[in-house]
Amino acid sequence: MISQAHKPGEGPYTTRTPRVSAALKLQRRKERDATGRFLAEGPQAVREALAAGVVLELFITAPGPAGLAELAGGGDLPPVSVVTEEAMKALAETVTPQGIVAVCEQRDRELAEVVARRPQLVAVAVDIRDPGNAGTILRTADAAGAAAVIFAGDAVDPYNGKCVRASAGSLFHVDIVRERDIDRVLNALDGMQVFATTGRGAVDLFELEPRLAEPTAWLFGGEAHGLPEAVMARAQRVRVPIYGGAESLNLAAAAAVCLYASARAQRSSPEL
Amino acid sequence: MISQAHKPGEGPYTTRTPRVSAALKLQRRKERDATGRFLAEGPQAVREALAAGVVLELFITAPGPAGLAELAGGGDLPPVSVVTEEAMKALAETVTPQGIVAVCEQRDRELAEVVARRPQLVAVAVDIRDPGNAGTILRTADAAGAAAVIFAGDAVDPYNGKCVRASAGSLFHVDIVRERDIDRVLNALDGMQVFATTGRGAVDLFELEPRLAEPTAWLFGGEAHGLPEAVMARAQRVRVPIYGGAESLNLAAAAAVCLYASARAQRSSPEL
Numbered sequence: 001m002i003s004q005a006h007k008p009g010e011g012p013y014t015t016r017t018p019r020v021s022a023a024l025k026l027q028r029r030k031e032r033d034a035t036g037r038f039l040a041e042g043p044q045a046v047r048e049a050l051a052a053g054v055v056l057e058l059f060i061t062a063p064g065p066a067g068l069a070e071l072a073g074g075g076d077l078p079p080v081s082v083v084t085e086e087a088m089k090a091l092a093e094t095v096t097p098q099g100i101v102a103v104c105e106q107r108d109r110e111l112a113e114v115v116a117r118r119p120q121l122v123a124v125a126v127d128i129r130d131p132g133n134a135g136t137i138l139r140t141a142d143a144a145g146a147a148a149v150i151f152a153g154d155a156v157d158p159y160n161g162k163c164v165r166a167s168a169g170s171l172f173h174v175d176i177v178r179e180r181d182i183d184r185v186l187n188a189l190d191g192m193q194v195f196a197t198t199g200r201g202a203v204d205l206f207e208l209e210p211r212l213a214e215p216t217a218w219l220f221g222g223e224a225h226g227l228p229e230a231v232m233a234r235a236q237r238v239r240v241p242i243y244g245g246a247e248s249l250n251l252a253a254a255a256a257v258c259l260y261a262s263a264r265a266q267r268s269s270p271e272l
Numbered sequence: 273m274i275s276q277a278h279k280p281g282e283g284p285y286t287t288r289t290p291r292v293s294a295a296l297k298l299q300r301r302k303e304r305d306a307t308g309r310f311l312a313e314g315p316q317a318v319r320e321a322l323a324a325g326v327v328l329e330l331f332i333t334a335p336g337p338a339g340l341a342e343l344a345g346g347g348d349l350p351p352v353s354v355v356t357e358e359a360m361k362a363l364a365e366t367v368t369p370q371g372i373v374a375v376c377e378q379r380d381r382e383l384a385e386v387v388a389r390r391p392q393l394v395a396v397a398v399d400i401r402d403p404g405n406a407g408t409i410l411r412t413a414d415a416a417g418a419a420a421v422i423f424a425g426d427a428v429d430p431y432n433g434k435c436v437r438a439s440a441g442s443l444f445h446v447d448i449v450r451e452r453d454i455d456r457v458l459n460a461l462d463g464m465q466v467f468a469t470t471g472r473g474a475v476d477l478f479e480l481e482p483r484l485a486e487p488t489a490w491l492f493g494g495e496a497h498g499l500p501e502a503v504m505a506r507a508q509r510v511r512v513p514i515y516g517g518a519e520s521l522n523l524a525a526a527a528a529v530c531l532y533a534s535a536r537a538q539r540s541s542p543e544l
Binding site for chain 2: 044048136139140141142143144145146166168169170172173174206240241242243244245246247248249250252253254255256257260263264267268
C-alpha cells in the first residue's frame with residue numbers, strides 16, 4: 001500500500017516516522033477500537049473536526065493547504081506535522097489526497113445521556129454493514145435535524161474512513177451511540193414513538209403525518225435482510241409508498257424520505 | 273478478467289463460445305453503444321427485463337436457477353444457453369453471481385415522445401458520472417411514480433452494469449431518454465414546471481408544496497460541480513432545507529426528498 005519509491009530532492013521521506021506510522025495504523029478497525037482514535041481527511045472534514053474540538057494531531061503536506069488558521073476558525077491548532085506527498089498518499093485513503101489529514105478522538109455518547117436530552121428526532125441504524133450507507137445516514141440525519149444516530153447490532157465502525165468521508169462532516173455534528181444490544185436501545189427509546197420502515201408496513205408514511213410531529217426514532221435495517229423480526233415486533237411498521245414498478249427504495253433513499261417527513265412535520269406551523 | 277483454469281469434470285469450458293464472447297463484450301460501453309444491447313444479471317433484473325420484453329438471450333448455469341418459466345411469467349422465453357460456473361463468473365460483474373444473465377435490447381425513448389405523453393413527474397439527471405448514483409436515481413424516480421428519467425449532458429451510460437444493478441429493475445420500468453444537449457431537454461420540457469435543487473435556492477422545498485401537484489421536472493446535477501449556471505438560469509431554484517449542521521445532502525438523498533415531495537403532493541386529496 002505504501003510506495004517507497006521517491007525522487008531525490010522531494011524532501012525527507014517521512015512515511016515511516018513514528019507519528020505517521022502510528023496514524024497509519026488507524027486505517028485498521030482493531031487499532032481504532034484500541035486507541036479510540038480515527039482519521040479524517042480533507043479540508044471540510046478537518047474544519048468540522050476542529051470545530052468539534054476532537055482533533056489531536058494534524059498532518060499536512062509542504063507547502064500544504066494555505067489557511068490552517070482559517071480552518072481552525074480562530075481556535076487553537078493541535079500539533080501539526082509537515083509530511084511528504086508520499087506520506088500523505090499513504091495516510092489519505094482517497095485517490096487524490098487533499099493535503100490534510102487529522103487524527104481525531106472518538107466521542108461516542110452513552111445511550112442514556114442522549115435519550116435524557118429528549119431529542120425530537122433520532123435515527124437508529126440496525127446491522128448496517130456498508131460504511132458508505134452508514135456515512136450517508138449520518139449526513140442525511142444531520143441535514144434533517146436529528147440529534148443522534150444510534151448504530152445498533154452488528155454495525156460497521158462509524159469511524160471507518162469510508163464512512164467518515166460519506167458523512168461529509170456530519171459525523172462531527174450529531175451524537176453517535178454504538179450499542180450492540182438492540183433490546184437495550186429499544187428499552188431506552190421508551191419515551192419516543194419508534195417507527196420501522198418496511199415494504200410491508202401497515203401504515204403509509206404520508207397517512208402518518210400528523211403523528212410525525214411527536215418525538216420520533218426511525219429504525220433502518222441492514223442492506224441485505226432489513227430489520228430482524230424481533231425488532232419489527234417492538235416498533236410500528238411504516239411503509240414508504242411505492243407509486244411505480246420498483247419493489248423498494250434503497251436504504252439511503254428510504255432514510256431520506258422518512259427523516260425529512262419527520263423534519264417537515266416537526267417544523268410545520270401548528271395550524272397545518 | 274477471465275480465469276481459464278477449470279477442474280476436470282466441471283463440464284464444457286464455454287467462456288469462449290461465440291455467444292458468450294459476444295455477450296462478454298457488452299461489459300464495455302463502446303460495444304453497448306455499437307450494438308444497442310446490454311447485460312442484466314440476477315433473477316430480479318431478468319424477471320423485470322422479461323416482463324418488459326427486451327431480453328434477446330439468456331445465460332444460465334447448469335443446473336441453473338429453477339423456475340425459468342416462472343421468471344418469464346408465462347411469456348415466451350428467448351434462446352437460453354447453459355454455461356459453466358466459470359463462464360457465468362466472467363459474464364456476471366458481481367462477486368457472487370446469481371446464476372443468470374440476460375442480453376437485453378436498449379430501448380431509449382425519444383425526448384419528444386416522452387413529453388408528448390404529458391407526464392406528471394420526470395427526473396432529469398444532468399452530467400451524472402457515477403453509475404451507482406444514476407441507478408439509484410432510476411430506482412427512486414420509479415418508486416416515486418416518475419414516468420421518465422432523462423440523462424442529459426455528459427452522463428454515464430445508464431446501461432452500465434453497475435447502474436443496471438443499482439436500479440434494481442427500475443431501468444425496465446421507466447422511460448429512459450439520453451440527450452447530450454441540455455438546451456434541447458429544457459426546450460422540450462416547456463409545458464412543465466422545471467425545478468433545480470441547489471443549496472442556495474430561493475424557495476424552500478416545503479414552502480413550494482401547493483405547486484408541487486402540477487406536472488414537474490426535477491433537475492439533479494452532477495456529484496462534483498452540481499448544475500451548470502446556464503441550466504440553473506432556466507429553472508426555478510429550490511432549496512432542500514438543511515436543519516442541522518450538514519452543508520448539503522448527497523445526490524441520492526436530495527433526489528429522494530424532492531421526488532417524494534412531488535409524489536405526495538400529486539397524490540394528496542384535493543382538499544389538502
